[in-house]
Amino acid sequence: MLTELSIRDFAIIDNISITFNEGLTVLTGETGAGKSIIIDAIQLLAGGRGSVEYVRHEAKKAEIEGLFSIDDKNHPIYKKGKQFGIEIQDEQIVLHRTITANGKSICRVNSKLVTLAILREFGKTLIDIHSQHETQSLMDPETHINLLDLYDFGRISEAKEEYKILYDKLSTLKKRYRNLSENEQEMAHRLDLLEFQMKELEEADLSPDEDDALEEERSSLVNFERIYTALQDAYNALYGEQKGLEWLNKAQTALQENSTYDNFIAQRADEISNHYFTLEELTYDLSNHIETLQYNPERLNEIESRLSEINRLKKKYGSTVNEILEYMAKIEEEIEEITNKDSHLTKLADQINEIVKDAYLEAKQLHDIRKKASESLVKEIHEELKGLYLEKASFSIYFNTLDEQKNYNEINLHENGLDTIHFMISTNLGEPLKELSKVASGGELSRIMLVLKRIFTKHQGVTSVIFDEVDTGVSGRVAQAIAEKIYQISTNSQVLCITHLPQVASMADTHKLIEKKEKHNRTSTMVAELKAEQQIEEISRMITGTKLTKAAKQHAKEMLNLASAFKSK
Numbered sequence: 001m002l003t004e005l006s007i008r009d010f011a012i013i014d015n016i017s018i019t020f021n022e023g024l025t026v027l028t029g030e031t032g033a034g035k036s037i038i039i040d041a042i043q044l045l046a047g048g049r050g051s052v053e054y055v056r057h058e059a060k061k062a063e064i065e066g067l068f069s070i071d072d073k074n075h076p077i078y079k080k081g082k083q084f085g086i087e088i089q090d091e092q093i094v095l096h097r098t099i100t101a102n103g104k105s106i107c108r109v110n111s112k113l114v115t116l117a118i119l120r121e122f123g124k125t126l127i128d129i130h131s132q133h134e135t136q137s138l139m140d141p142e143t144h145i146n147l148l149d150l151y152d153f154g155r156i157s158e159a160k161e162e163y164k165i166l167y168d169k170l171s172t173l174k175k176r177y178r179n180l181s182e183n184e185q186e187m188a189h190r191l192d193l194l195e196f197q198m199k200e201l202e203e204a205d206l207s208p209d210e211d212d213a214l215e216e217e218r219s220s221l222v223n224f225e226r227i228y229t230a231l232q233d234a235y236n237a238l239y240g241e242q243k244g245l246e247w248l249n250k251a252q253t254a255l256q257e258n259s260t261y262d263n264f265i266a267q268r269a270d271e272i273s274n275h276y277f278t279l280e281e282l283t284y285d286l287s288n289h290i291e292t293l294q295y296n297p298e299r300l301n302e303i304e305s306r307l308s309e310i311n312r313l314k315k316k317y318g319s320t321v322n323e324i325l326e327y328m329a330k331i332e333e334e335i336e337e338i339t340n341k342d343s344h345l346t347k348l349a350d351q352i353n354e355i356v357k358d359a360y361l362e363a364k365q366l367h368d369i370r371k372k373a374s375e376s377l378v379k380e381i382h383e384e385l386k387g388l389y390l391e392k393a394s395f396s397i398y399f400n401t402l403d404e405q406k407n408y409n410e411i412n413l414h415e416n417g418l419d420t421i422h423f424m425i426s427t428n429l430g431e432p433l434k435e436l437s438k439v440a441s442g443g444e445l446s447r448i449m450l451v452l453k454r455i456f457t458k459h460q461g462v463t464s465v466i467f468d469e470v471d472t473g474v475s476g477r478v479a480q481a482i483a484e485k486i487y488q489i490s491t492n493s494q495v496l497c498i499t500h501l502p503q504v505a506s507m508a509d510t511h512k513l514i515e516k517k518e519k520h521n522r523t524s525t526m527v528a529e530l531k532a533e534q535q536i537e538e539i540s541r542m543i544t545g546t547k548l549t550k551a552a553k554q555h556a557k558e559m560l561n562l563a564s565a566f567k568s569k
Contacts, residue, residue, distance in 0.1 A: 001494035002042075002127070002464045003092075004067040009059035011037045012516070014524040021510045024490035027498045027527075028505055028538060029514035034525030035498045038514070039129065039468045042066070042496075046127045047107075047120025050099045061100045068093045068126050068463060075463070077125050084118055086110050095122060129466045130453060139445070141435065144423045145370075145416050148397065150456055152373035159369050163362040163417055170355045170413070177348045180341055191338045194331045197317070201328045204313060211310050211321040214303050221300040228293055235286040238279060245283060248276050356413070363417035367401055370419060374399070377455070384451040388481045390444070396424040396433050446470050447478070450485045465489060467497040479503045484566060502542040506559040507566070511535045536560065 006017045012034055027035050041064045044050055055062045070077055070091050081088045086109050096108040097119065107119040149156045180187075220227060238244040255269035310321060318324040337344045374397040381395045400420040414420075424433040427444055436448070453465060467486060483503040489495055490509070499505055511530045516523055530538055539556035540548050 001069055002066055002496070003069045005038075005042065005045075006063075006065045007038070007041050008063040009056035010041050010054055010062040010064060011056060012523050012525050013037060013041070014056070014522070016525065016527055018512070018527050019529075020494070020496065022494055023509035024487050024495045024497065024507055025510040025512060026505050026508035027496065027512050027514055028500070028542065030516075033514045033516050035514045036468060037525065038527075039466060039496075039498060042127060042466060043129055044097050044099070045095050046123025046129065047116055048123075050097070050105045052099065052101060052103045054099055055101050059101065061098050063096070063098050065094060065096045068095070070463065075125075077122065077463075080122055080125055084109075084114065084121070086112050086114075093122070093126075095119065095126075127464050127466065128453075129468065130449065130470055139436070141420075141422045144397075144436075145419060145421050147423075147452060147456075148370060148374060148377065148421060151377045152369065155369050156366070156373065159362070159366040160417070163359065163366050164415070166355060166359040166362055167413060167415060167417075170352065170359050173348055173352050173355060177345065177352060180337060180345055180348065187338055187341070191335065194335050194338070198328070198331055198335060201313070201317070201324065204309065206310070206313075206321050206325060206328075208322055208325060211307070211314075214307055214310070218300065218303045218307065221296065221303070224293070224295045228290070231286055231290050231293075235283060235290065238283045238286075245276070245280060248272065248279065252276050359413055360418075363413055366417045367399070367419055370421075371399065374421075380455050381448075381451055384454055384485070385447070388447040388451065388485060389478055390427060390447060392427070392429045394426045394433060395448075398422045398424050398433075447482065447485075450482060450489075454485055454489050464494045464496065467495065467499075469498050469500065475501075483507045483563075487563075487567065500542065502539045502556065502559060505535075505539050505542060506556070506563040508535075511538065513538055 001022060002020050004017065004019050007013050008015045018038070027038065029035050040048075040054070044054070045064045045066045068077075070088070070093060077093060078088060080086075081093075088110065094108075094110055096106075096111075098106040100106070105116060107114050107116055109119060109122055149160065182190075236243070240246070252269065252272045255265050255272060259266035259269045313324055314320070317327045378395055378397060382393075385391065385393050385395065398421060400422070401418050423436040425436050425444075425448070426433045436445075450470065470482075479501050480503045483501065484507070486495060486497055486504060487507040497504060497508075505511060513528050513530055513534070515526050515528070517526050518524075536553055536556045537548060539559060540552040543555055544552045
């Protein structure tokens with residue numbers, strides 16, 4: 001769960017640190033106090049898109065840091081840590097995000113610098129943010145299959161992965177087939193280009209690693225004088241009268257002549273003898289190498305000319321000679337394919353047919369798993385809808401799956417297999433099922449999304465679920481039902497909820513009030529955890545909207561008592 005959140009110089013937030021507990025934490029406050037800004041900060045922490053607009057006026061940077069406690073050793077975050085080489089100790093993980101005033105974004109996980117994409121990988125494993133905007137995603141049928149796949153994630157993801165391997169291979173083969181079966185004029189132009197390139201590369205007669213070898217030889221010739229001087233100075237320091245080897249020999253002789261009198265001298269005499277013979281051999285090597293050195297300006301010109309030619313080819317075919325040779329092998333294969341196009345097309349068609357059959361079988365298996373999962377999901381949704389006063393609603397998942405009796409060549413496989421699905425609903429008795437986007441109102445969509453969240457939190461490993469004013473547009477008994485559903489979600493995962501409904505606020509295990517304060521002619525957001533009496537006053541304010549009354553306070557106390565009774569169940 002999210003244990004602590006620190007925010008500095010973010011929008012109208014100066015510097016706050018918020019501690020969160022398990023269960024349901026409700027955030028309330030006047031409109032514009034900064035409730036959604038806190039959710040925006042958490043969203044950025046989870047890898048959301050940043051902007052310099054978030055940096056507080058006159059500040060150099062905005063900083064957000066979140067501490068998460070992970071007590072489940074099987075939580076997927078540990079797998080993510082191993083994947084990206086980030087150690088997770090003491091069952092804690094810290095996400096950090098900095099946005100500078102000039103637009104740079106700096107991301108860290110457990111103090112290790114990471115890319116935004118990696119931060120997002122960790123964020124989506126830890127945090128699930130649900131807003132009014134996300135409710136609108138239910139209106140898009142393309143998202144429905146992803147929601148279904150989340151329901152039985154283990155089995156569906158495994159089957160989907162097996163299918164995806166074949167689908168990617170099939171897509172590659174089909175692309176090669178299309179490219180090879182283009183019109184004759186285009187293929188002729190392509191063949192001319194490839195043959196020109198092949199001729200140019202063959203005439204260059206490149207060797208593997210030739211550029212590296214030439215650069216090394218060029219460096220030796222350009223620095224010939226320095227190399228020669230260094231070798232000569234080293235040799236002269238070691239060999240000759242009153243030089244290194246002579247003095248080492250004297251030390252060796254002095255010790256050997258007296259080695260019989262002392263074990264230490266005997267040991268050191270042997271060591272110096274070994275060093276002497278090693279240096280003597282080294283001196284001979286230096287001498288021999290000096291004799292081989294010869295400055296050749298003509299060879300240097302040849303190397304410069306060859307490197308110039310190689311660099312010209314690098315601009316066209318690759319950054320190294322080895323890459324150029326790889327490209328050469330590739331176009332040689334393509335030339336052969338185009339030259340013998342008909343036989344290759346036949347071969348590719350046979351391969352495609354075989355892969356289509358295998359991919360279809362995997363897609364059919366994926367379809368069967370989805371179909372079974374959908375039946376179970378529909379049952380759960382119906383049970384959950386009853387608790388949100390949609391007991392007359394009928395929910396179904398429609399599969400627009402291609403006829404499995406079709407010829408394999410006519411099957412239009414896509415990245416999700418055979419299936420295109422739609423969520424169908426009828427909210428009134430006697431009405432036919434229609435697509436969700438065509439019949440559901442805003443309040444109904446919110447309730448359906450809450451039902452899905454309630455179900456999915458039991459199947460996902462997300463530690464913190466965040467609701468940002470998802471209860472907008474509901475009231476009365478529906479508001480109470482939504483409050484109860486949000487609380488039920490918090491029994492499986494920590495829930496943070498921004499709300500304007502007193503029914504939801506009364507369900508809170510922890511109630512935090514967000515307020516704006518003015519200090520030194522600046523506006524800042526403040527967060528305070530409410531005690532029992534303060535919570536009653538805040539819920540009373542949410543009921544009346546203006547002046548606190550005894551009736552409102554009494555009503556607030558009753559709501560809290562009812563919430564406690566519900567929780568005790």
